[in-house]
Amino acid sequence: MEEKLNKPYDPKATEERIYKLWEESGFFNPDNLPQSKEPFTIIMPPVNANGSLHAGHGLVMTIEDIMVRYKRMKGFKALWLPGLDHAGFETQVVYERKLEKEGRTRFGMDPEKLYKEILEFTLSNSKNIKSQIRKMGASCDWSREKFTLDEDVVKTVYQTFKRMNEDGLIYRGSRIVSWCPKHQTSLSDLEIKDEERTDNLYYLKYGPFTIATARPETKFGDKYVVMHPEDKRYAEYKDGQKINLEWINGPITATVVKDETIDMQFGTGAMTITPWHDNADFEIAERYKLDKEQIIDENGKLLPIAGEFAGLHIKKARSLIIEKLQNKGLVEKTDANYKHVVRTCYKCGTLIEPQIKSQWFIKMKPLVEPALKIINKGEINYIPEHYKKITEYWLQNIMDWNISRQIVWGIPIPAKICTECGHGMADLENKVSKCDKCNGKVVKDNDTFDAWFSSGQWPFITLGYPSGQDFQTFYPTDVMETGGGLVFFWVARMIMLGLYVTGKIPFKTVYMHGMVLDAKGQKMSKSKGNVIDPMVLTDKYGTDAFRIGMIVGNTPGTSLALAEDRIKGYKNFANKIWNAARFVLQNTKNFTVPENPSYDEEDKKSDEELTTLLKEITKEMDEYKFYIVAEKLYHYFWHTFADIIIERSKKKIAENKNTDSAKTLLLTHLITLLKVLHPFMPFVTEEIWSMMPVSPSQGGPLKNKNLLMVEKWPFDHAQDL
RNA sequence: GCGUCUUUAGCUCAGUGGCAGAGCGUUCCGUUCACAUCGGAAAGGCCGUAGGUUCAAUCCCUACAAGACGCACCA
Numbered sequence: 112m113e114e115k116l117n118k119p120y121d122p123k124a125t126e127e128r129i130y131k132l133w134e135e136s137g138f139f140n141p142d143n144l145p146q147s148k149e150p151f152t153i154i155m156p157p158v159n160a161n162g163s164l165h166a167g168h169g170l171v172m173t174i175e176d177i178m179v180r181y182k183r184m185k186g187f188k189a190l191w192l193p194g195l196d197h198a199g200f201e202t203q204v205v206y207e208r209k210l211e212k213e214g215r216t217r218f219g220m221d222p223e224k225l226y227k228e229i230l231e232f233t234l235s236n237s238k239n240i241k242s243q244i245r246k247m248g249a250s251c252d253w254s255r256e257k258f259t260l261d262e263d264v265v266k267t268v269y270q271t272f273k274r275m276n277e278d279g280l281i282y283r284g285s286r287i288v289s290w291c292p293k294h295q296t297s298l299s300d301l302e303i304k305d306e307e308r309t310d311n312l313y314y315l316k317y318g319p320f321t322i323a324t325a326r327p328e329t330k331f332g333d334k335y336v337v338m339h340p341e342d343k344r345y346a347e348y349k350d351g352q353k354i355n356l357e358w359i360n361g362p363i364t365a366t367v368v369k370d371e372t373i374d375m376q377f378g379t380g381a382m383t384i385t386p387w388h389d390n391a392d393f394e395i396a397e398r399y400k401l402d403k404e405q406i407i408d409e410n411g412k413l414l415p416i417a418g419e420f421a422g423l424h425i426k427k428a429r430s431l432i433i434e435k436l437q438n439k440g441l442v443e444k445t446d447a448n449y450k451h452v453v454r455t456c457y458k459c460g461t462l463i464e465p466q467i468k469s470q471w472f473i474k475m476k477p478l479v480e481p482a483l484k485i486i487n488k489g490e491i492n493y494i495p496e497h498y499k500k501i502t503e504y505w506l507q508n509i510m511d512w513n514i515s516r517q518i519v520w521g522i523p524i525p526a527k528i529c530t531e532c533g534h535g536m537a538d539l540e541n542k543v544s545k546c547d548k549c550n551g552k553v554v555k556d557n558d559t560f561d562a563w564f565s566s567g568q569w570p571f572i573t574l575g576y577p578s579g580q581d582f583q584t585f586y587p588t589d590v591m592e593t594g595g596g597l598v599f600f601w602v603a604r605m606i607m608l609g610l611y612v613t614g615k616i617p618f619k620t621v622y623m624h625g626m627v628l629d630a631k632g633q634k635m636s637k638s639k640g641n642v643i644d645p646m647v648l649t650d651k652y653g654t655d656a657f658r659i660g661m662i663v664g665n666t667p668g669t670s671l672a673l674a675e676d677r678i679k680g681y682k683n684f685a686n687k688i689w690n691a692a693r694f695v696l697q698n699t700k701n702f703t704v705p706e707n708p709s710y711d712e713e714d715k716k717s718d719e720e721l722t723t724l725l726k727e728i729t730k731e732m733d734e735y736k737f738y739i740v741a742e743k744l745y746h747y748f749w750h751t752f753a754d755i756i757i758e759r760s761k762k763k764i765a766e767n768k769n770t771d772s773a774k775t776l777l778l779t780h781l782i783t784l785l786k787v788l789h790p791f792m793p794f795v796t797e798e799i800w801s802m803m804p805v806s807p808s809q810g811g812p813l814k815n816k817n818l819l820m821v822e823k824w825p826f827d828h829a830q831d832l
Numbered sequence: 833g834c835g836u837c838u839u840u841a842g843c844u845c846a847g848u849g850g851c852a853g854a855g856c857g858u859u860c861c862g863u864u865c866a867c868a869u870c871g872g873a874a875a876g877g878c879c880g881u882a883g884g885u886u887c888a889a890u891c892c893c894u895a896c897a898a899g900a901c902g903c904a905c906c907a
Binding site: 697 | 856
């Protein structure tokens with residue numbers, strides 16, 4: 112044992128061996144925990160299987176591991192269920208880039224072949240991810256690991272789809288969706304990035320009106336001119352009035368529409384609408400049952416309605432159209448400094464082209480109401496609290512959810528579509544062969560589900576809903592810990608779907624961590640080149656240093672500037688613990704802690720101080736205030752235990768005065784501190800623990816020894832009462 | 833435009849209705865004795881601005897400013 116206690120602590124010689132020890136012990140699996148009482152459950156946010164762990168994952172793994180290790184030591188039947196995410200669109204985009212590099216493209220590829228290739232790609236990457244999760248020290252139960260495309264996951268998702276369909280919560284509708292012309296799929300609001308741009312705003316003559324537009328290339332089919340009913344400038348024009356006028360490709364007849372949503376202050380207060388390619392215009396057209404016409408195809412090219420411009424890409428067409436309008440004398444003026452926000456694909460930056468598409472939608476209202484009710488009642492504890500307000504605000508303004516994606520990498524939607532009337536029917540067993548509305552021919556729906564639809568069901572799916580034993584034992588789960596950015600897209604949806612499917616909340620507490628930024632407080636991004644790889648840091652400073660460095664002072668919901676120096680400082684701390692332990696062990700050889708230890712006065716005081724600390728931090732652990740516990744432990748260990756208690760003991764040992772008191776205090780303090788530090792710095796503490804002598808015949812310091820990870824947390828509030 | 837958060841030491845951040853805290857960094861001193869990945873000491877802050885509540889405000893309230901993030905169909 113002594114040979115192992117070399118001078119500096121060496122994480123590289125330790126971590127892999129210790130993790131193996133834990134894993135082989137079986138204690139990651141709550142079924143194997145000794146004397147466990149109530150369950151404590153965390154479902155790991157499924158990690159994108161296609162890449163590597165990033166700094167944010169490092170924080171996730173650390174926080175969740177702290178929670179689960181703490182509860183395990185407190186005697187709970189602690190389950191942390193790991194998962195991997197096929198990450199539908201994300202992964203497909205990564206794979207498409209790979210194809211591009213190889214000079215291939217997914218378009219025209221056999222979908223089955225493409226799916227197989229992506230699956231292979233994902234599975235080979237997932238090994239990497241899993242070893243990185245292990246590297247972080249995550250004490251999750253690998254025997255319960257789930258992948259978002261596992262057979263039973265798909266089965267449950269289908270059941271939910273079917274049930275929602277039967278309950279009338281799902282409809283297939285021709286609605287305007289956000290279409291990425293590059294990736295050839297519709298996207299959810301999450302997958303869209305707003306970008307501020309300065310463009311030309313053209314003032315065009317439209318008969319007696321002047322209309323302002325930034326997108327003249329969409330205007331071919333515009334035959335409605337809309338204005339506010341109270342706009343005095345246009346009082347002479349009546350709702351429904353027809354006006355003949357000269358337009359881009361010749362004379363047309365326009366119809367006047369009066370609508371209150373028009374902003375009289377903007378432009379000229381009059382506008383024409385393009386319902387097929389604009390959300391607002393679509394809404395207006397829906398309200399008044401106006402015609403809708405497609406102008407731009409799925410690739411971003413103009414359709415025959417554009418006349419001589421047909422087949423041109425809209426990017427090229429704009430200037431040509433303006434040129435023609437100018438020649439016709441229809442351009443009144445151009446404002447070159449028009450600042451506005453455009454919507455782009457968050458992956459490729461391509462301008463989103465709204466299109467009307469037939470897709471599956473979920474009616475959100477009936478799902479929102481019960482969710483709002485329970486959130487309002489405070490049945491879900493939000494940390495930090497203001498996320499509750501944010502959630503309520505969002506839920507009150509929610510729109511129906513488009514769950515269809517035109518990509519292969521995902522769970523296929525089990526449905527048939529009528530080729531004649533467009534009606535869609537859920538078809539889990541592949542039995543539907545005729546349209547149940549018009550008796551027409553049907554084809555299989557080729558779309559896949561939005562990955563959030565399945566991950567929104569994650570807490571109960573992973574636990575084997577509806578009949579699994581785990582579902583009975585571990586659901587509702589205790590904590591959902593994830594990034595603040597996912598509060599709507601994932602957390603709110605899990606609450607709604609959890610309530611809908613199981614009738615119960617999916618988790619009692621939502622813990623949201625902030626973003627991990629670079630040392631200067633900038634968002635990390637590949638293009639900026641400021642991405643910090645957690646694996647580089649753990650390799651350099653050790654996982655324990657990385658973990659506690661991510662935690663100290665990092666309050667929930669607040670972003671964290673990750674400076675390397677910060678981690679470096681905690682490497683020194685790991686070493687400090689190591690050396691203090693060496694001192695204690697070397698100086699207490701052949702010493703036995705007496706049954707009823709008696710301390711001298713100052714040692715007694717120190718012993719009481721530790722109890723006070725334990726009381727405080729246990730309360731703070733229960734309140735999820737890890738940032739303060741970590742700091743207190745750091746401080747106490749270094750500046751009280753090492754600087755005061757150890758220094759004091761040196762004198763006593765040298766003078767051979769009150770040595771029993773000193774040695775007892777050293778050992779009991781070390782044992783206790785190792786335990787409470789363990790959730791934060793599991794490797795170094797477990798390693799030292801393995802070297803603590805067991806002397807059963809002499810009654811101490813440890814009568815028998817388990818792994819530190821399943822030792823009892825040294826303070827219990829219940830005893831305190 | 834709406835919403836949420838932030839503003840405290842050079843940097844990153846805790847914190848409390850009653851002389852302002854930590855880590856890192858800086859300066860000075862110290863190498864046998866667990867650890868130089870160390871020890872000892874020190875410097876350093878009108879707690880964003882302006883009002884208000886209070887015996888007392890960095891903390892509570894109001895306005896403003898700056899920044900971050902989220903939401904939104906302004907053509």
